[in-house]
Amino acid sequence: MAAEYLLEMNNIVKDYFGNKVLKGVTIKVRAGEIHALVGENGAGKSTLMNILFGMPVIYSTGGIKGEVVLEGKPVTIESPKTAMNLGIGMVHQEFMLLPGFTITENIKLNRETTKHNPVSKVLGNSLKSLDILSMRKDAQKALKTLGMNVDDWLPIAGLPVGYMQFVEIAREIDKENIRLLVFDEPTAVLAESEADKLLETMKILAAQGIAILFITHRLDEVLAVADAITVLRDGTNVGCMTHEEANLENIAEMMIGKNVERLVPTAKDVQSQEVALSIRNLSVTMPGEMVKNIDLDVKKGEVLGLAGLAGQGKIGVANGVMGLYPATGEVFKGESRLELNNPKKAIQNKLAFVSEDRRGVGLLLDTSIELNIMMTSMQIQGKFLKAFLGIKAIQMADNKKIREHALKMIKELDIRCTDPTQITRRLSGGNQQKVCVARALTLEPNILFVSEPTRGIDIGAKKLLLDLLVKLNREWGMTIVVTSSELGELRSICDRIAVVYGGKIETILSPTAPDVDYGLAMAGKYSDREETV
Structure with a gap:
C-alpha cells in the first residue's frame, strides 16, 4: 500500500549553538502536490530546506532532532548527494550554473552520457568520449517539457535571467x-x-506526479x-491550510501575528512634527x-x-543616503540639499550610520576599542588630535x-570589556x-541610521541595544532611523x-497596526487592498 505522503518531516528541532531556530516543525507533502512554505525572514524556512537537502552546515553544527520520512520510510539525509540519490532536487535562489558552459553542459553536469571510442575500447572506460548527441x-x-524554445548549445553567459532560472529547473x-523539487524564491x-x-x-511538473515545495514571499503566487x-513563524508551525481555506488576509496575519511588548508606553504622534x-x-x-x-x-x-523582507530594498535606503552605494535622487536636511555618494x-552634515555589516564595514576588528570609537571622528572631523611639538600643520593623536x-x-x-x-x-x-554605536555617537549626529542592530547577538544583548536606542531618542532627543528584519523589535x-x-x-x-496590515504590506499587497476598499 502506497504511503499517503511522499514526504513527512516530523517534529523537526534544530539549534545553532544554543539558539533554537526550529522548534518541533512538521510538514507533510503529497506526490503531485504544490506545497507552499511561507513565513517572515528568520521563520526557519531555509533551515528546514537545508535539513531536507542534507546541507553540510546542518550536521557540522550537531544535526537535528525529529524524523524525515520519504514514502513511508525513515531516511537520514546527511549530504546533498544523498538527497539527490533519494530523488530530491533543489532550485536555488542564487543560480548554480557555470557561465562558460553551454545549456546542455550545465543540465548534464556530473551526469554526462559517454560512449566508447577506439582508445577506450583498448584502455578502459575512463577514456570514453562524451556522447554529445545523446546529451x-x-x-x-x-x-521542451518546460516550454522553452532555445538552442541548447548556447553558453549560459549572456542569457537572460529568466532563461537561467529555467535551465536550473531543466x-x-x-x-x-526526481520526485520532489524544492523551489527557493x-x-x-x-x-x-x-x-x-x-x-x-510548476503546475505541469506537479501533474506529472512530482511534489513541489514552493518557498516564496509573494502571497499572490501562493x-x-x-x-x-x-x-x-519564529521556528514553529502556526498553521497548515488548503488552497480553498486560504486568503491573503489569513496568511498574512498568521505570518506576522505575535505579542509585541512595547519598550516605550506609546508611540509619539509625529504627524505635525x-x-x-x-x-x-x-x-x-x-x-x-x-531602491x-x-x-x-x-x-x-x-x-x-x-x-x-530580505532583498526588497530596506537595507539600501540608509546605505544610499550615507553614500556607501551609488545613489540618485535628492535628500534634504532641513533646507540644505545633501550631496549623495x-x-x-x-x-559632516551630522548624519551617522551603524552598518548591518559590523564585522566587514563597521569595525577594525584587530584594533583597540578606543581607536574604533574615535577613528572616524579623527579622520573626518579632526577631533582627538593635537599639534606635534606645537606645529599645527602636523597632527598626532591626543591619547589623553x-x-x-x-x-x-x-x-x-x-x-563589557x-x-x-x-x-x-x-x-x-x-x-x-x-562599539559601533559609540563610534556613531562620537560624531555627535542629530540623525542616526542604525541597520540590523540586533543581528547575530543573544537575546539579553538585543534587549540592551533596543533600550539604548530608546534612551538615545527619548533622553538625548536624537532622530533615529532603524532598519531591521525583526518586525517585532521595530514595533516595540x-x-x-x-x-x-x-x-x-x-x-x-x-x-x-493590525498584524494583517503588516503581513499584506510585506507581501506587497497592502496598496492593492486599499484600492478595493
Missing part, C-alpha cells in the same frame, strides 16, 4: 529519479511574464498555484537591496522603522582625550555592536514603520 537530446527533452527534471529575479510562465511550469500552505530629513526620488544600486525612486520624510525626534559629506572619551562611552553604553585597549575582535557580538520601539517592498515604500504603519 543534447536529453537537454532538449527537459527544455537540470533537475532531467534526473531520472524562484520568481524573485524574474519579470512578471517570466514568473507567470514559471508558475505554469494563492495562484499552491494546493496546500504551511506557515512558519518638523521634517528632519526629506528623501525624494531616491534610487540606490545596492546588489540584492535595490527604486522612493519618497520618505523622517520627522524630527522620531524613531522611524524600515521593515521588509559622499560618506564624508554625510557625516581619546582615553577619557572612550571611558565615558564604555560607561554610558555599558560596553577589560579596558579601552582591548582588541575589538575579542568582544561579544553585542558589545561589538555597542518605533513611532512609525515604513514597509519596503520591491524597492519602494509600500505603506507607513503605526506600530500598533
Whole structure:
C-alpha cells in the first residue's frame, strides 16, 4: 500500500549553538502536490530546506532532532548527494550554473552520457568520449517539457535571467529519479511574464506526479498555484491550510501575528512634527537591496522603522543616503540639499550610520576599542588630535582625550570589556555592536541610521541595544532611523514603520497596526487592498 505522503518531516528541532531556530516543525507533502512554505525572514524556512537537502552546515553544527520520512520510510539525509540519490532536487535562489558552459553542459553536469571510442575500447572506460548527441537530446527533452524554445548549445553567459532560472529547473527534471523539487524564491529575479510562465511550469511538473515545495514571499503566487500552505513563524508551525481555506488576509496575519511588548508606553504622534530629513526620488544600486525612486520624510525626534523582507530594498535606503552605494535622487536636511555618494559629506552634515555589516564595514576588528570609537571622528572631523611639538600643520593623536572619551562611552553604553585597549575582535557580538554605536555617537549626529542592530547577538544583548536606542531618542532627543528584519523589535520601539517592498515604500504603519496590515504590506499587497476598499 502506497504511503499517503511522499514526504513527512516530523517534529523537526534544530539549534545553532544554543539558539533554537526550529522548534518541533512538521510538514507533510503529497506526490503531485504544490506545497507552499511561507513565513517572515528568520521563520526557519531555509533551515528546514537545508535539513531536507542534507546541507553540510546542518550536521557540522550537531544535526537535528525529529524524523524525515520519504514514502513511508525513515531516511537520514546527511549530504546533498544523498538527497539527490533519494530523488530530491533543489532550485536555488542564487543560480548554480557555470557561465562558460553551454545549456546542455550545465543540465548534464556530473551526469554526462559517454560512449566508447577506439582508445577506450583498448584502455578502459575512463577514456570514453562524451556522447554529445545523446546529451543534447536529453537537454532538449527537459527544455521542451518546460516550454522553452532555445538552442541548447548556447553558453549560459549572456542569457537572460529568466532563461537561467529555467535551465536550473531543466537540470533537475532531467534526473531520472526526481520526485520532489524544492523551489527557493524562484520568481524573485524574474519579470512578471517570466514568473507567470514559471508558475505554469510548476503546475505541469506537479501533474506529472512530482511534489513541489514552493518557498516564496509573494502571497499572490501562493494563492495562484499552491494546493496546500504551511506557515512558519519564529521556528514553529502556526498553521497548515488548503488552497480553498486560504486568503491573503489569513496568511498574512498568521505570518506576522505575535505579542509585541512595547519598550516605550506609546508611540509619539509625529504627524505635525518638523521634517528632519526629506528623501525624494531616491534610487540606490545596492546588489540584492535595490531602491527604486522612493519618497520618505523622517520627522524630527522620531524613531522611524524600515521593515521588509530580505532583498526588497530596506537595507539600501540608509546605505544610499550615507553614500556607501551609488545613489540618485535628492535628500534634504532641513533646507540644505545633501550631496549623495559622499560618506564624508554625510557625516559632516551630522548624519551617522551603524552598518548591518559590523564585522566587514563597521569595525577594525584587530584594533583597540578606543581607536574604533574615535577613528572616524579623527579622520573626518579632526577631533582627538593635537599639534606635534606645537606645529599645527602636523597632527598626532591626543591619547589623553581619546582615553577619557572612550571611558565615558564604555560607561554610558555599558560596553563589557577589560579596558579601552582591548582588541575589538575579542568582544561579544553585542558589545561589538555597542562599539559601533559609540563610534556613531562620537560624531555627535542629530540623525542616526542604525541597520540590523540586533543581528547575530543573544537575546539579553538585543534587549540592551533596543533600550539604548530608546534612551538615545527619548533622553538625548536624537532622530533615529532603524532598519531591521525583526518586525517585532521595530514595533516595540518605533513611532512609525515604513514597509519596503520591491524597492519602494509600500505603506507607513503605526506600530500598533493590525498584524494583517503588516503581513499584506510585506507581501506587497497592502496598496492593492486599499484600492478595493
